Structure formats: structure tokens, C-alpha cells
Amino acid sequence: MSKRLWKVIVVLAGLALLIAACAPAATPTQAPTQPPAEPTQPPAQPTQPPAEPTQPPASGIDCMGAKPGDELTMLYQWSGQEEARLNEILKPLVDACGIVIKPESTRDQALLDTKVQAGTPPDIAFWNVAQLVQYQDKLVPMDVLGAHRENYADFFVQPGTINGKWLGLPVKADIKTIIWYSPAVFKAKGYTVPTTWEELDALVEKMVANGDVPWSMGFESGDATGWTGSDFIQDILLVKQGPQYVLDIIDGKVPYNDAGVKEAYEIYGKWAKDPKYTVGGAQGTLSTGFLDAIYKVFSDPPEAMMVRQSGFAGGEIARKYPDLVYGEDYDFFMVPGAKGLQGGADWMMAFRDTPAVRALVAYLSSDLGGANWAKAGFDLSPNKGATGNYTDPSLLKKGEMLANTQGFTPDIGDTIPGGFGKAEWTGIIEFINGTKDLDTVLAEIARVQAEALGK
Amino acid sequence: MAKEAAYVPNILRQGRWVPWLYLGPALILMSIFILYPGLNTLYLSFRNQNGSDWAYTTCLAGQPCWGIFENYRYALTSSIMRTAFGNNLKWILFMVSGTVLLGLLIATLADRVRYEALAKAIIFMPMAISFVGAGVIWKFVYDYGSSQVQIGLLNALITSLGGRPVSWLTEPQINTLALIVVGIWMWTGFCMTVLSAAIKGVPAELLEAARVDGANEWTVFWQIRVPLILPTIAVVITTMIINVLKIFDIVYVMTGGNYGTEVIANRLYIEMYTSYNTGRAAAIAMVLTVIIIPAIIFNIRRFRAQEAMR
Numbered sequence: 001m002s003k004r005l006w007k008v009i010v011v012l013a014g015l016a017l018l019i020a021a022c023a024p025a026a027t028p029t030q031a032p033t034q035p036p037a038e039p040t041q042p043p044a045q046p047t048q049p050p051a052e053p054t055q056p057p058a059s060g061i062d063c064m065g066a067k068p069g070d071e072l073t074m075l076y077q078w079s080g081q082e083e084a085r086l087n088e089i090l091k092p093l094v095d096a097c098g099i100v101i102k103p104e105s106t107r108d109q110a111l112l113d114t115k116v117q118a119g120t121p122p123d124i125a126f127w128n129v130a131q132l133v134q135y136q137d138k139l140v141p142m143d144v145l146g147a148h149r150e151n152y153a154d155f156f157v158q159p160g161t162i163n164g165k166w167l168g169l170p171v172k173a174d175i176k177t178i179i180w181y182s183p184a185v186f187k188a189k190g191y192t193v194p195t196t197w198e199e200l201d202a203l204v205e206k207m208v209a210n211g212d213v214p215w216s217m218g219f220e221s222g223d224a225t226g227w228t229g230s231d232f233i234q235d236i237l238l239v240k241q242g243p244q245y246v247l248d249i250i251d252g253k254v255p256y257n258d259a260g261v262k263e264a265y266e267i268y269g270k271w272a273k274d275p276k277y278t279v280g281g282a283q284g285t286l287s288t289g290f291l292d293a294i295y296k297v298f299s300d301p302p303e304a305m306m307v308r309q310s311g312f313a314g315g316e317i318a319r320k321y322p323d324l325v326y327g328e329d330y331d332f333f334m335v336p337g338a339k340g341l342q343g344g345a346d347w348m349m350a351f352r353d354t355p356a357v358r359a360l361v362a363y364l365s366s367d368l369g370g371a372n373w374a375k376a377g378f379d380l381s382p383n384k385g386a387t388g389n390y391t392d393p394s395l396l397k398k399g400e401m402l403a404n405t406q407g408f409t410p411d412i413g414d415t416i417p418g419g420f421g422k423a424e425w426t427g428i429i430e431f432i433n434g435t436k437d438l439d440t441v442l443a444e445i446a447r448v449q450a451e452a453l454g455k
Numbered sequence: 456m457a458k459e460a461a462y463v464p465n466i467l468r469q470g471r472w473v474p475w476l477y478l479g480p481a482l483i484l485m486s487i488f489i490l491y492p493g494l495n496t497l498y499l500s501f502r503n504q505n506g507s508d509w510a511y512t513t514c515l516a517g518q519p520c521w522g523i524f525e526n527y528r529y530a531l532t533s534s535i536m537r538t539a540f541g542n543n544l545k546w547i548l549f550m551v552s553g554t555v556l557l558g559l560l561i562a563t564l565a566d567r568v569r570y571e572a573l574a575k576a577i578i579f580m581p582m583a584i585s586f587v588g589a590g591v592i593w594k595f596v597y598d599y600g601s602s603q604v605q606i607g608l609l610n611a612l613i614t615s616l617g618g619r620p621v622s623w624l625t626e627p628q629i630n631t632l633a634l635i636v637v638g639i640w641m642w643t644g645f646c647m648t649v650l651s652a653a654i655k656g657v658p659a660e661l662l663e664a665a666r667v668d669g670a671n672e673w674t675v676f677w678q679i680r681v682p683l684i685l686p687t688i689a690v691v692i693t694t695m696i697i698n699v700l701k702i703f704d705i706v707y708v709m710t711g712g713n714y715g716t717e718v719i720a721n722r723l724y725i726e727m728y729t730s731y732n733t734g735r736a737a738a739i740a741m742v743l744t745v746i747i748i749p750a751i752i753f754n755i756r757r758f759r760a761q762e763a764m765r
Contacts, residue, residue: 223711280601419730
């Protein structure tokens with residue numbers, strides 16, 4: 001009898017615990033059912049409870065009607081230190097408006113796709129330019145959200161403009177059109193930094209004549225193997241043809257097997273396949289990891305003189321060789337003669353129109369947002385407000401390059417949808433490996449390009 | 456008479472709907488997890504890259520077009536898929552024969568030594584490693600350094616013997632075989648275990664009788680052992696064929712399908728998760744399923760025949 005009673009008590013206690021545990025979790029889910037506040041509301045909210053902090057104390061942040069406690073869901077690919085920097089940049093906004101940011105970090109695009117298809121997209125996603133095309137019918141245009149257009153060069157607005165709608169704001173950029181080298185080694189061997197493509201070509205030949213290997217190249221990168229090759233080729237296109245040509249390839253106006261592309265492949269192939277020009281020749285290029293390729297230039301003795309790699313290489317060099325000093329032992333120069341820059345940008349896109357979203361868009365696109373981005377040192381900010389506000393010397397130099405460029409082209413392979421990027425890498429690998437001749441390779445990539453763009 | 460009249464609860468009687476009741480849970484689970492996804496895959500294989508329209512809309516003017524079967528044109532005739540079919544054939548030929556022959560050899564030899572358990576445990580060990588782990592391990596074995604120092608085991612051996620290092624994973628012709636070696640290393644243990652059990656099931660009297668009659672060990676092996684365990688060998692072979700047709704992990708980790716090492720399952724993954732082309736991925740999945748079905752049917756028939764013999 002008493003045993004049964006105890007059982008009942010235990011079960012009841014368990015149930016009570018369960019209910020208690022569930023209750024608090026259930027309340028926040030009610031928040032999103034709020035109707036979006038009308039955009040016409042004045043920024044000041046007299047009806048707010050007294051807890052509200054008195055309007056932005058000269059912080060220069062416009063809350064766009066966002067109330068303390070408003071939630072903002074975000075999805076991005078950054079993690080660790082990157083995430084910490086983002087939080088540093090967003091802190092003034094959070095402090096001024098009391099927005100509660102609910103971030104989610106993943107590198108898995110399937111998560112974004114699933115969320116969008118399920119009808120529960122994040123308010124804001126920081127993702128790639130291809131998603132602007134993919135979700136063009138679901139995104140809220142940036143001008144509707146009150147983004148500061150005047151802070152962005154045309155070539156930063158253009159890629160984010162899909163079918164006449166400005167859907168994406170580039171928040172973070174890294175430039176790829178650079179070559180890393182060791183000033184110390186250059187000095188010891190009597191090499192000078194080239195300023196034109198012809199000078200670069202002459203320098204490469206001079207190095208070969210001296211018995212030095214000019215380039216270090218490395219393709220190996222798991223299932224993304226080949227991307228370092230496509231980056232290099234795009235830089236050659238920027239030198240030989242200019243940014244508009246690259247954009248025309250992305251649009252499909254120029255087929256991938258055009259003579260200009262072929263020329264770039266031939267220039268690249270001459271270097272990448274020959275052990276005199278690159279460490280290990282074709283097989284070295286194919287089987288060397290892209291990080292190892294960076295290290296080879298700064299090992300003692302160096303295996304090669306130069307490596308063409310994006311801005312992130314600086315961090316990798318510093319990590320691998322902590323004793324090396326930036327500016328003395330390692331430095332970079334822009335690919336000489338490039339008529340524009342190639343770079344990757346992370347794009348902010350909005351799936352909902354809420355005051356909190358507007359506040360974020362307005363803040364990040366403002367002068368202050370750009371300046372704060374630069375101060376945090378989270379790569380480069382395409383926002384004009386960032387110029388001159390970098391503290392890191394290499395970022396300052398890159399920021400200078402970005403501010404002075406006449407064109408900015410996204411990665412061709414990343415931008416054309418539908419498997420083009422993979423086909424491009426595969427083609428480059430086959431070209432370097434010598435398993436297919438160049439015309440066949442380019443025709444195959446051009447076919448995928450036409451399929452992907454429906455032209 | 457009296458026995459038959461014993462009380463049997465209604466629910467245990469073979470009625471019209473009772474069998475369905477028993478089958479119900481399995482049927483529901485199979486419908487949700489096999490039938491529905493299967494049918495949906497079939498449907499998606501006739502749709503475009505994101506399933507929003509029929510596949511013929513992806514046809515380009517002036518290019519060959521199979522209409523609604525456009526994705527199948529890709530899955531069956533594109534050059535990368537032809538490479539994949541060729542490679543899967545290589546995998547079947549070399550990996551199935553390699554694992555089964557080695558497994559049989561080791562099972563037979565191990566049967567005669569005192570440290571049998573230890574020997575078999577060592578051979579079986581790779582099965583306990585995840586495919587991805589094995590891929591990474593072997594990637595180091597095959598590593599090719601473009602400089603003087605070779606950190607890859609194989610190339611270090613070759614250079615220390617005075618040879619020139621080989622880029623195992625990027626050289627066409629060699630690379631697929633190099634990957635197959637990894638597959639054999641992983642799966643020999645499985646074949647060995649199953650075949651060893653079958654060998655132990657051969658009655659000792661038969662072997663004794665043959666030896667008394669003057670048969671040498673070679674004859675005993677080929678005339679008595681092998682015929683007796685043939686059904687098991689057949690099952691092992693078909694199981695391995697199914698495994699090899701689905702091979703993915705090793706290729707994905709070690710070469711990503713580059714350098715001409717593409718296989719069907721890896722292409723499926725790339726179409727789905729790199730190119731975001733569900734139509735093509737679904738078509739490749741259907742093709743792969745159709746190729747595997749005969750092996751499965753054969754396997755089930757063999758299994759039934761074996762059960763009937765007991």
C-alpha cells in the first residue's frame with residue numbers, strides 16, 4: 001500500500017519537474033509571432049517602459065525603431081576568433097538598442113537551405129554571393145531596409161544587385177590578388193618587387209636563370225582541390241583582360257573557352273607544370289597542400305621565391321613561423337599589372353523586414369559600422385568608412401589596395417551556380433595533370449558554364 | 456481432435472487482417488524510410504536542379520536532349536560518369552577478387568597454426584577503423600613530397616632504395632589501384648572471418664577420408680573444401696560487389712574523385728552537395744540502385760537456398 005503511494009508520489013514529482021522544465025522554454029517561442037512593426041514609426045518610443053535607456057547618447061546609432069529585447073536571428077560561417085570579432089563590431093549596436101542577437105554558426109550550407117525551405121529562415125544570413133541569386137525571391141532589398149548606399153563603390157553594389165534589386169551588402173572582404181614573398185630573401189638575392197606584369201615575367205625568368213624556383217604552388221585541398229589554380233588564373237585574366245572580362249565570364253557573355261581564357265591557362269600552365277618554375281613541377285603542384293605551398297616560401301632555406309595566395313596567408317605564415325616579422329621576413333605585393341582585384345566577400349542578406357534587421361543593416365553600412373569593422377581587424381570592410389581605420393599594418397596596406405582599385409571581381413567559380421566551380425577545378429587539374437588537352441578541358445568547362453547560366 | 460479444439464485467442468488465428476497487423480510496424484517503417492524516399496528520388500530524377508520544374512527545361516538549344524530523362528543522359532553518358540563507371544568496374548574486378556582470394560588464403564592458412572586467433576585479429580583490425588580514418592592513414596602512406604624529404608611511407612622506402620618518388624594519388628593509371636589497395640586492406644578481414652567460419656564447418660571426416668584415400672593437400676583444398684564452402688564464397692562475393700558499388704569514403708577522403716579516380720557514389724555526393732543539383736544526384740542514385748538490385752536478388756536467393764538446406 002505505502003509502496004504504491006510512493007510510486008504515485010514519485011511519478012507526480014517527475015511530472016511536475018517535466019512541466020517546470022518545459023515552461024520557460026515555451027515562452028520565447030511566442031516572440032516571433034509578433035507582427036513586424038510598421039516602418040513609419042518614429043525612432044523615439046515614448047510608450048516604452050521606464051527601463052528603456054535614454055536614446056542613443058551620441059553613439060550615432062540609429063535603432064530604426066528596434067526596441068530593447070527585440071530578437072535578431074543570424075546564420076554565419078564564422079567561428080572562434082572570427083565570431084569574437086563580429087561580436088566586438090556589433091557590441092555598440094547591441095548596447096545602444098538592446099537588440100538580442102541569436103546567432104548560429106555553421107559551415108554547412110545545407111543548414112541554410114533547409115531553414116529557408118522549411119520557411120524558418122534566419123532574419124539575417126552572412127553567406128556567399130551565390131545565395132543572393134538562389135534566394136532572390138525571398139530576400140528583402142537593402143534599400144528598403146535603409147542601407148547607406150553612398151558608402152559602397154559601384155563594383156561592390158553591382159554583384160549584390162540581382163535583376164535590378166539590391167539584395168546583398170558585402171560586409172567583409174578578403175583580397176586574393178596578391179603575391180607573398182620574403183623581403184629578406186629578395187634583398188639577399190638582389191630581386192626587386194615587380195610593378196608591371198612584364199617585370200614579373202622578367203623576374204621569374206631571372207630567378208630560373210639563377211637556379212631559384214620562382215613559384216610555390218599547391219592544389220591539394222580535399223574535395224575543393226584545384227581552387228588555388230583557378231584563383232591564379234583569374235588574376236592573370238585581371239592582368240591581361242581586366243575586370244569587365246571576368247564579370248562577362250560570370251554573366252555568360254564570354255564563354256569559358258574564349259581565346260583570352262586559353263591564353264591565361266597557357267601562361268599559368270607554363271609555370272605550374274614545369275619543375276624549373278614551380279616546386280616539383282606538375283605533380284608537385286597537384287599533390288602539395290595549399291598551406292604547405294605557403295610554407296615552402298618561408299622555410300629555411302626557401303624552396304621557392306613567391307607564392308600567390310589570398311590575404312589569409314599572412315596569418316598562416318605567422319602561425320607556422322612565429323619568429324618571422326611582417327614587413328621584413330614576409331610581405332606581399334599586388335599581382336603587378338592587375339586592372340582590378342579578385343576577392344571573396346561575405347554578403348549580408350535579410351530574409352525578414354523587422355526594426356532589428358533595419359537597425360543592423362543601417363549600422364553596418366554606416367560610416368561608424370565601417371570604422372568599427374576596420375578597428376576590430378576582421379579582414380577588410382568594403383564600407384568606405386573603413387578606410388584608414390585599420391590598425392594592423394598588413395590590413396592597412398590591403399585596405400589601401402581595396403580603396404584604390406578600379407574593379408572588384410568575385411571568384412568566378414563561386415559565383416556561377418550549378419556545379420561550375422567543381423567543373424572548373426576538375427578541368428584545371430586535368431590540364432595540369434596532362435590527362436586532357438587544353439581545348440577539350442576548356443570546352444567542357446564552357447559547356448557547364450552554359451548549362452549553369454542557361455545560355 | 457481434442458488438441459485442435461484447444462482454446463486459441465482470436466488474435467492468434469490466421470484471419471484476413473491479422474497478418475497485416477503483424478506486418479504493420481515493419482510496413483509503416485519501410486514506407487516512411489525506404490518506399491517514400493525511393494519514390495521521391497525517382498520523381499526528383501525527372502526534375503531540374505532544384506526540383507522546381509521538369510528536367511527537359513534544362514536542355515540547351517543545339518545540344519542532345521533526352522527530354523524528361525535529361526538527368527539520365529547526364530548519369531549515363533557524360534564523360535565524368537563514364538569515368539566513374541569504368542572505375543567502379545575496376546574496383547569490382549580488383550577489390551572483390553583481392554579481398555575474397557586473400558581472405559580465403561588467410562582463412563585456410565590460419566586454420567593450421569596455433570596463433571590463429573591472433574593472426575585473424577590482426578587481419579580483422581582495419582575493419583574497426585572508420586573509412587575516413589583509414590583514408591587519412593593511407594593518404595600519409597601515399598604522401599608525395601615535391602621536395603627532397605619524403606614523409607610518405609611508401610615514397611620514403613622508394614627513395615631510400617634509390618628510386619624516384621611517385622605521386623601515387625595523382626598519377627592516372629596508378630591512383631585508382633592505390634585506392635583499391637586501401638579497400639582490400641580494410642575488407643579482407645571481413646571476407647576472412649566469414650570464409651573461416653565456413654571452412655571450420657567442413658566435416659573433418661570428409662577431409663580425413665580424402666587424405667586416407669591418398670589425396671594431397673592441394674587436391675583436398677580444391678576438390679573438397681572449396682566446393683563445400685562455395686555457397687558462402689558466393690554470398691561473400693555478392694556482398695562485396697554491393698559494398699564496392701557503393702564505395703565512397705575512401706575516394707572522397709583521399710582524392711575527392713579528382714585525377715580520374717571518380718566513382719559513382721562520389722559523383723552522387725558532389726552533384727547533391729557541391730553542385731546542388733538534386734535532379735542529377737537523384738538520377739545517379741536511381742542508376743546506382745538499378746545496378747545493385749541484381750546483386751541483392753542473387754544474394755537473397757543464395758541465402759534462401761542455404762536456409763532451405765539446413
